[in-house]
Amino acid sequence: MRLLEYRGKQLFARIGIPVPRGRVATEPAQAEAIARELGVPVMVKAQVLAPSRGARGGILPADDAAAAAQAAAQLLGRSLGEEVCREVLVEERLEIAQELYAAVTIDPIRHDILFLLSARGGAEIEKIFAEFPQDVIRHNHSPLEPFFPFHGRQLARAAGLTGGAVGGVGQILFQLYQAFREFQAKLVEINPLVITAKGQVVAADAIVQLDEDAAFRVRALKELGIPMEEERPRAPTARELEAIEIDKKDYRGVVHYQDLDAAGDIGVVSVGSGFSLTLLDILDRYGLHPANFCDCSGSPPASKVYQAVKLVLSIPGIRGFLFMSGVVTQDLTVTAQGIVQAFQELRPQIPFVVRLAGNRDREAYELLQAGGITHAFPRKALVETCVEKLRTLMREQERKQQAAS
Amino acid sequence: MSILVDANTRAIIQGITGESGVRFTTRMTEYGSPPVAGVTPGKGGQNVMGVPVYDTVAELVREHQVDFSSINVPPAFVKDAVLEAMAAGIKKIFIYAERVPMQDEMEMMAYAEQKGVTIVGPNTPGIVSPGKFRLGGLGGAREYADQIFTPGPVGLVSRSGGMTSTIAYYLSQSGLGQSTAFGCGGDAIIGTPFKKALELFEHDPETKVVVMFGEIGTYYEEEAAEFIRAGGCTKPVVAFIAGKRALPGFRYGHAGALVQRGFGSYESKVEALRAAGVRLAATLQEIPELVRQALAVPQAG
Numbered sequence: 151m152r153l154l155e156y157r158g159k160q161l162f163a164r165i166g167i168p169v170p171r172g173r174v175a176t177e178p179a180q181a182e183a184i185a186r187e188l189g190v191p192v193m194v195k196a197q198v199l200a201p202s203r204g205a206r207g208g209i210l211p212a213d214d215a216a217a218a219a220q221a222a223a224q225l226l227g228r229s230l231g232e233e234v235c236r237e238v239l240v241e242e243r244l245e246i247a248q249e250l251y252a253a254v255t256i257d258p259i260r261h262d263i264l265f266l267l268s269a270r271g272g273a274e275i276e277k278i279f280a281e282f283p284q285d286v287i288r289h290n291h292s293p294l295e296p297f298f299p300f301h302g303r304q305l306a307r308a309a310g311l312t313g314g315a316v317g318g319v320g321q322i323l324f325q326l327y328q329a330f331r332e333f334q335a336k337l338v339e340i341n342p343l344v345i346t347a348k349g350q351v352v353a354a355d356a357i358v359q360l361d362e363d364a365a366f367r368v369r370a371l372k373e374l375g376i377p378m379e380e381e382r383p384r385a386p387t388a389r390e391l392e393a394i395e396i397d398k399k400d401y402r403g404v405v406h407y408q409d410l411d412a413a414g415d416i417g418v419v420s421v422g423s424g425f426s427l428t429l430l431d432i433l434d435r436y437g438l439h440p441a442n443f444c445d446c447s448g449s450p451p452a453s454k455v456y457q458a459v460k461l462v463l464s465i466p467g468i469r470g471f472l473f474m475s476g477v478v479t480q481d482l483t484v485t486a487q488g489i490v491q492a493f494q495e496l497r498p499q500i501p502f503v504v505r506l507a508g509n510r511d512r513e514a515y516e517l518l519q520a521g522g523i524t525h526a527f528p529r530k531a532l533v534e535t536c537v538e539k540l541r542t543l544m545r546e547q548e549r550k551q552q553a554a555s
Numbered sequence: 556m557s558i559l560v561d562a563n564t565r566a567i568i569q570g571i572t573g574e575s576g577v578r579f580t581t582r583m584t585e586y587g588s589p590p591v592a593g594v595t596p597g598k599g600g601q602n603v604m605g606v607p608v609y610d611t612v613a614e615l616v617r618e619h620q621v622d623f624s625s626i627n628v629p630p631a632f633v634k635d636a637v638l639e640a641m642a643a644g645i646k647k648i649f650i651y652a653e654r655v656p657m658q659d660e661m662e663m664m665a666y667a668e669q670k671g672v673t674i675v676g677p678n679t680p681g682i683v684s685p686g687k688f689r690l691g692g693l694g695g696a697r698e699y700a701d702q703i704f705t706p707g708p709v710g711l712v713s714r715s716g717g718m719t720s721t722i723a724y725y726l727s728q729s730g731l732g733q734s735t736a737f738g739c740g741g742d743a744i745i746g747t748p749f750k751k752a753l754e755l756f757e758h759d760p761e762t763k764v765v766v767m768f769g770e771i772g773t774y775y776e777e778e779a780a781e782f783i784r785a786g787g788c789t790k791p792v793v794a795f796i797a798g799k800r801a802l803p804g805f806r807y808g809h810a811g812a813l814v815q816r817g818f819g820s821y822e823s824k825v826e827a828l829r830a831a832g833v834r835l836a837a838t839l840q841e842i843p844e845l846v847r848q849a850l851a852v853p854q855a856g
Binding site for chain 2: 256258259261262263292293294331334336361362363364366367421422423424425427428430431432433434435440447476477478479507508509529530532533534
């Protein structure tokens with residue numbers, strides 16, 4: 151879960167990492183008051199997770215309180231990428247002498263702790279990574295060895311820093327490591343890490359990605375009122391929100407739903423995340439276009455399966471429906487009951503193909519047949535066979551409709 | 556032979572009185588490979604289906620020889636339980652739980668490497684050497700498990716728990732049994748990823764061909780490709796990689812983009828494996844076909 155900048159800075163401040171003075175505002179008048187209180191030129195920064203916030207005009211300078219109100223009015227409610235800006239951070243403007251880059255994360259290959267430090271940071275960082283990777287100092291650290299400030303100073307020297315910056319940046323790296331450990335983060339990143347005209351080292355930005363699975367032990371999150379939310383690449387759609395509700399109402403099993411291609415014309419429910427991913431690829435292989443992804447697994451009760459099927463059948467414009475499992479251990483008679491209930495209630499007029507395999511699949515198959523589902527398949531039918539069948543049925547229906555019109 | 560477990564494996568369950576601990580005990584017992592003992596703090600002296608329970612692993616190992624410990628405790632307590640097993644000298648550890656904190660995983664793997672311990676998981680349903688030993692409940696009730704997992708020459712390793720059974724069933728339907736089939740775990744940090752699995756299968760005389768199910772994300776498939784190219788696995792390998800039609804993901808900061816440059820995508824994995832001579836299946840039904848082809852080709856050397 152990634153945090154907004156001001157949340158990240160709140161966490162940094164608890165470790166003692168210097169951050170600019172400032173507060174978050176949800177209305178222009180509030181932004182004005184904060185700027186007046188600070189009494190110095192400020193930056194007004196949109197609180198969104200979208201990358202390249204600065205380049206998209208999400209960061210505005212304001213010389214006085216009135217300008218801060220204006221900047222806030224300009225940003226609040228505005229869309230940046232897929233997100234709408236609901237909060238702005240109003241903070242003192244730094245006198246920048248140098249912009250650096252620093253990060254601590256888990257090395258995705260070695261699975262130890264990876265430190266990154268570059269004496270050049272800021273908006274150009276992507277270019278530096280791509281064109282001057284040797285300028286980014288990388289240091290791998292065993293999770294079983296403590297990291298001390300002297301390690302940080304060594305890295306600062308390796309990055310070519312001199313004078314007061316050696317101790318200042320070394321200390322920040324030590325604190326960044328502390329933040330990484332204490333908040334059980336997957337990533338803590340500062341870009342830019344600013345050295346001010348007066349020689350202070352200040353975190354001008356904060357990118358913090360937390361581990362949802364470790365949040366229960368991070369007391370600071372509760373104390374600061376930071377909610378743990380599931381990370382999504384964009385704002386959830388109405389059906390995605392409905393799925394979240396379905397999932398929340400009953401703790402048994404999961405319904406993990408995502409809308410896919412708007413041009414997709416097949417509604418899909420599948421059992422198990424690995425299998426669901428595989429099924430999308432197989433559909434693609436057969437030239438079929440799923441409209442959604444819906445993993446309904448982990449032994450959900452029949453009522454949850456029923457709701458998932460109904461939700462998927464509500465996708466406008468779908469011309470076929472597929473419910474499919476790999477070989478699973480959940481009791482499939484329960485799954486079958488949910489499918490039959492939705493089928494009988496809605497009587498869908500589109501091809502409706504079901505294949506269940508695994509625990510009690512024979513009984514499940516009988517339930518599906520007794521429930522009037524003509525295109526139910528037993529375990530022995532391959533996934534590919536069922537997908538092909540759906541394709542054939544959809545083509546037949548299309549021909550019939552064309553003939554009728 | 557087989558890898559990780561065989562007919563003589565002596566396994567214990569930490570967290571044996573919990574929901575998954577009891578389920579593991581039931582499934583393993585009906586398979587004819589019951590755990591020799593279990594641990595639940597505060598429940599020493601009790602038993603689960605006749606399997607004795609101890610308060611600590613240290614007490615257990617005074618009474619029993621142990622090859623493998625299955626960790627069936629909630630995610631928050633996994634690291635502690637794993638360290639307890641290692642402290643008692645157990646050399647193979649299986650972790651069932653999903654949602655284990657990532658920094659705990661990072662630390663456990665570092666300890667395991669230091670102590671020469673093999674960890675399988677986290678986030679996996681089990682290991683089965685068909686007809687010999689089942690750790691966990693892969694395949695469910697025995698009646699079904701015996702139709703899904705059959706003995707034979709195929710080593711099967713999968714990042715998805717569900718796909719372990721699904722692919723084993725495809726293989727068994729085609730008359731291709733398995734030496735050992737296991738879920739290596741769905742998390743970003745796991746103890747026995749493909750590279751290590753290939754190394755184990757390479758040294759197992761019963762295994763003639765390896766099937767791996769990979770997914771987008773992580774470096775594990777690319778690492779396996781490097782290992783094969785370096786000559787670490789001379790047996791034929793068949794792979795299915797899921798996630799070609801991946802769901803849109805989030806980009807995590809600049810560090811993620813930097814350190815993950817050039818790997819993790821569907822294309823990166825498929826290209827790396829293909830360059831290493833791995834046979835890639837585009838559908839599930841191609842897997843048994845490719846295995847059959849691989850078995851028909853006489854082994855080089």
